[in-house]
Amino acid sequence: MKRYSVFIFSILFIIIVDTIYLTTYEIKPMYLVATTSLCLIPILFKVLNKYLKLNLSLLLEFSVTLHALFSYGLGTMLDVYHMLSFWDLLMHFYFGVNMIFILIDLSKFVDFKTNKVIYYIILVILTLGVASIWEIIEYTSDNLFGLDMQRVNESLANGINPIKDTMDDVIIAIPGAILGIIINEIKLKYCSSPLNNFNEKKEIN
Secondary structure, eight states, X not given: XXXXXXXXXXXXXXXXHHHHHHHHSOOOHHHHHHHHGGGHXXXXXXXXHHHSOOOOOHHHHHHHHXXXXXXXXXXXXXXXXXXXXXXXXXXXXXXXXXXXXXXXXXXXXXXXXXXXXXXXXXXXXXXXXXXXXXXXXXXXXXXXXXXXXXXXXXXXXXXXXXXXXXXXXXXXHHHHHHHHHHHHHHHHHHSOOTTHHHHHHHTXX
């Protein structure tokens, strides 16, 4: 897969989502603007790689773009969050996968050597930390701006403890992170990838 393929994929995905939205739902212009702007994600990766020399992997670019398209394009714009009760939890699971990819790509800039098991444990802990920070951001936004990003009202209406929903969102990042680690190990074993950079450079045993 070439890097321009991610951009083309995102454009096609957005066209399909926008077409369904325009023919099915009450039109909100900001939704269309926000969804269309998702095609800028591959462009952002190109800028970061070219000018900041981050050498972010194609796998990360595709995965982050897909996550954004699934969570906002399908979840918010086409209301899949309400159609499928598990969609929110699935997106938090996917978040755990992406965090591993991000941390692996960025960890090549950190000069330390450690056992591979310890290395992955650190990545999982960092993933949980970021997942918790995101929940704090949602909680703060809800209180400051009167939003319901944590879907407290929806949980109460469905007879679900909002605290359980929040904890589920954080905990589900763990199996997501583990899946990300498994995918990275498969990439290291079977094909050449930018994900190999850190492991080769740091000589993890």
